[in-house]
Amino acid sequence: MPRRKAVQPLLRPLGDRIRELRLNRKMSLAKLADTSGVSKGSLSSIENGRINLTVETCVKIAVGLGVRVQDVIPSGLEALLSRGRESDPGSHVKRAG
Numbered sequence: 001m002p003r004r005k006a007v008q009p010l011l012r013p014l015g016d017r018i019r020e021l022r023l024n025r026k027m028s029l030a031k032l033a034d035t036s037g038v039s040k041g042s043l044s045s046i047e048n049g050r051i052n053l054t055v056e057t058c059v060k061i062a063v064g065l066g067v068r069v070q071d072v073i074p075s076g077l078e079a080l081l082s083r084g085r086e087s088d089p090g091s092h093v094k095r096a097g
Contacts, residue, residue, distance in 0.1 A: 010077075012049035017074040019047040021065050036064025 022032050029047075033040040038060050045051040046061075053061075062069045 006050070008049050008052065011046075011052060013074045013077055014053075014072070015047040015049045018043075018061055018065075018072060021067060021072065022047075025065060027065070032061070032064050034064075036060045038064070 022029070027035075029040045029043050032038070032043055036043075038046075038057055042051065042053075042057070043061070046053050046057075058072055059069055062072045065072070
């Protein structure tokens with residue numbers, strides 16, 4: 001039996017936001033899978049913070065939900081990312097500009 005992937009702390013808020021948007025629209029996972037072209041299993045794993053999603057998948061989910069891509073990204077995610085970098089002194093991300 002394959003092991004389930006562990007919940008990724010930075011991905012959980014994103015999954016929670018996608019679930020919130022889906023449920024606010026009274027959509028089932030199956031309906032969102034149909035409208036987005038992302039499999040029901042992948043959507044479930046994304047909502048549960050178990051897999052990372054690509055930009056392409058994020059766009060497909062946004063289109064399937066009928067929202068802008070930026071509406072899918074939860075507010076405060078950038079702060080979570082900053083805290084994650086602070087706990088790992090060897091990692092850093094530079095912004096362009």
